[in-house]
Amino acid sequence: MVENQDLYKKAAAEKAVEYVEDGMVLGLGSGTTVYWLLKRLGALVDQGLNIKGIPSSLRTEGWAKEFGIPLTDFSEVEQLDLAIDGADEIDPDFQLTKGGGGSLVREKLVNAHAKQVIIIADQSKMVACLGSFALPVEIVQFAWQRTVDKIEAFGAKSVLRVRDGEVFVSNNGNYILDCAFESIEDPKVLHNELKLLLGVVETGLFIDMTDRVILAGPGGAQVINKNEDDSV
């Protein structure tokens, strides 16, 4: 099963590469699905493809360097041509939960400054309603316990993220809370309400940011466009 899931991630990532054109500046998302994208892009760069990327995490930056993808940053680039990223959950309106790897703030900045956003995933990420995956929320370290209280008042059991026995610190120096809502009926409203809380840096709800989803499963990779008539 796990092996199949990796094959699906790879299939989705390789399909997404079909949308990359010579000369593009790309937003490089984060996560294990994006790993396959970077590997493929690196091979194409070796063959002469001329692209540059802005990575959305230090892990992505490391992989991009390993695979020989030229990098740039927002001091040189106003708008990205295309961002390709993974997701933890995708709903039928293309609203997303992200941040399972802790990269949500940089990913959201990268995706927000791209003309187009493609999300790549194995088919298990598509859900009828967001919420089975605990929502990552990035918060400042100071008074984090009080921010937990505020978020729990929304009915979500919220746990400070710990990795390898240590409190997880994001690439921006913040903590992450994993907030278990029963279900997220209205992602836009919840995002707006959480953003108003003092101490909250950003939520893992990516609202109205996705143009195209590429989902892969046993039948191969399927492209679903925001405008469904264009899907193949």
Ligand SMILES: O=C[C@H](O)[C@H](O)[C@H](O)COP(=O)(O)O
């Ligand atoms: O912070 C992590 C990102 O939002 C990832 O894109 C997301 O967790 C999906 O990762 P993966 O492709 O490893 O399932």
